[in-house]
Amino acid sequence: MxxxxxxxxxxxxxxxxxxxxxxxxxxxxxxxxxxxxxxxxxxxxxxxxxxxxxxxxxxxxxxxxxxxxxxxxxxxxxxxxxxxxxxxxxxxxxxxxxxxxxxxxxxxxxxxxxxxxxxxxxxxxxxxxxxxxxxxxxxxxxxxxxxxxxxxDAGLTPYHAIVSSLDALPAGSTAVVIGAGGLGHVGIQVLRAITGARVVALDISDEKLDLAREVGAHEVLRSDESAVEAIRSMTGGVGAQAVFDFVGAPPTLEISRRTVALDGVVQIVGIGGGVLPTGFFSTPFGASVRAPYWGxxxxxxxxxxxxxxxxxxxxxxxxxxxxxxxxxxxxxxxxxxxxxxxxxxx
Structure with a gap:
């Protein structure tokens, strides 16, 4: 064969x-x-x-x-x-x-x-x-x-990450999806299907941001320094209750750290080689950081x-x-x- x-x-x-x-x-x-x-x-x-x-x-x-x-x-x-x-x-x-x-x-x-x-x-x-x-x-x-x-995998992995974050995603919450590629574009759909969250998608590719819109993202942003201020602004300074990083590289993890809300959750799904330090002087009070695997x-x-x-x-x-x-x-x-x-x- x-x-x-x-x-x-x-x-x-x-x-x-x-x-x-x-x-x-x-x-x-x-x-x-x-x-x-x-x-x-x-x-x-x-x-x-x-x-x-x-x-x-x-x-x-x-x-x-x-x-x-x-x-x-x-x-x-x-x-x-x-x-x-x-x-x-x-x-x-x-x-x-x-x-x-x-x-x-x-x-x-x-x-x-x-x-x-x-x-x-x-x-x-x-x-x-x-x-x-x-x-x-x-x-x-x-x-x-x-x-x-x-x-x-591309369905099960984001689903598992999102299901384990459901307590953070009631109606009126904000979920950030970083990376609208193979896993991320499915994650956006899962968020729309099983949560009441507003979904904000980030990527560096215009084509993938277009795909994010097509599959249901409420907002799309370039995944750069400006994204942090934009997310803080659209949430009244609160930040996102859940951030799903489907890239996992150092720059995207920095966006995750700076956009997650108090008592929120960061799910590092991508294997881009980044490491996110947590603690009193890094992540907001009560915020959890998780590295889920498959489902x-x-x-x-x-x-x-x-x-x-x-x-x-x-x-x-x-x-x-x-x-x-x-x-x-x-x-x-x-x-x-x-x-x-x-x-x-x-």
Whole structure:
């Protein structure tokens, strides 16, 4: 089968031929119908050798959807032909976190060598994908896999961050979204769907600010020094009750620090390398700073339910397998509108 792999430290992705995997006991094989690309893939590929810990060669792709193709011994609950999406942050399945569906916070996974697909385990950017357990499959129903696959991360991650901040976002509150790209443009829609907040979107790209308006932002601002004063002005000097930083770079974290309100919350979702100091002489009294990771299985089901109602959608650029390297180049250059999705059959 063909797959998109990272094979050499310091090099980019490659399209290669590899053996088609067979499911072992308890495993499920999917014929992949769609696989999403993510900036975190480039984060992994940009790591120096001494920091890289994902194994080589690595089949990329932690956003996956497919049709059940083969079942390992002992598998029940799904049937060949079922259309499913893959819940990515795999845990041990036995601890307190996993028991409540929060496998994204499993404390045992790393020690047991359990890794998400595309981030240690072979990923979805291939014609076939092995999923370790049926609990990591969620029915897609009549949802289009190409339109929906990015919800496995670009939908779930902002949803998780926003749900954990709901107490800060009653009617009349203000939420700031920094970065209106792949995750941010979905975060804006989630905020509009489940909160009463006024949504202010920031970006350095006019095209992404246009996208932010299209998907429901009440206000859009350039992500620069002027944004702080503008947000303070529109909130009567109070600031934003919640700031969702989908970039995570030092300049955007500084905007987050200076715009969050007293007793507000900053959610650092992006992995742009910034660090935000907190304390009496940095962040406002009562403000919390959180670095959320992915989301729970229950939250993933809720995101798909929002998509079914039309409340949330992902702007998608579609590519064939042979175009995957170019798709990654465009992603790295900031040229993708929304998310890039590879369709292996094309």
């Amino acid at each position: 063909r797959a998109v792999q990272y094979r050499t430290i310091g090099s980019g992705p490659e399209v290669v031929d590899v053996p088609t995997p067979e499911p072992g006991p308890g495993e499920v094989r999917l014929r992949v119908t769609a696989a999403g690309l993510c900036h975190s893939d480039w984060f992994v590929m940009d790591l120096p050798e001494e920091q890289y810990a994902y194994g080589l060669p690595l089949t990329l792709g932690h956003e996956g959807a497919g049709v059940v193709d083969a079942l390992g011994d002992g598998v029940s609950g799904v049937a060949v032909g079922d259309a499913v999406a893959v819940y990515g942050p795999w845990g041990c399945g036995l601890c307190h976190a996993c028991a409540r569906g929060a496998e994204n916070y499993c404390p045992r996974a790393a020690g047991l060598g359990i890794a998400p697909p595309g981030l240690g385990a072979p990923g979805a950017l291939a014609e076939y994908l092995i999923v370790d357990d049926v609990r990591h499959l969620v029915p897609l129903g009549d949802l289009d896999p190409v339109a929906s696959v990015s919800l496995t 729970t299985r229950t939250e993933f089901m809720e995101v798909l339910d929002l998509a079914r109602t039309g409340a949330v959608h992902v702007e998608v650029e579609r590519y064939g397998m042979d175009q995957a390297v170019e798709a990654y180049r465009r992603l790295h250059a900031g040229e993708v509108r929304g998310r890039a999705v590879v369709v292996p059959g094309e």
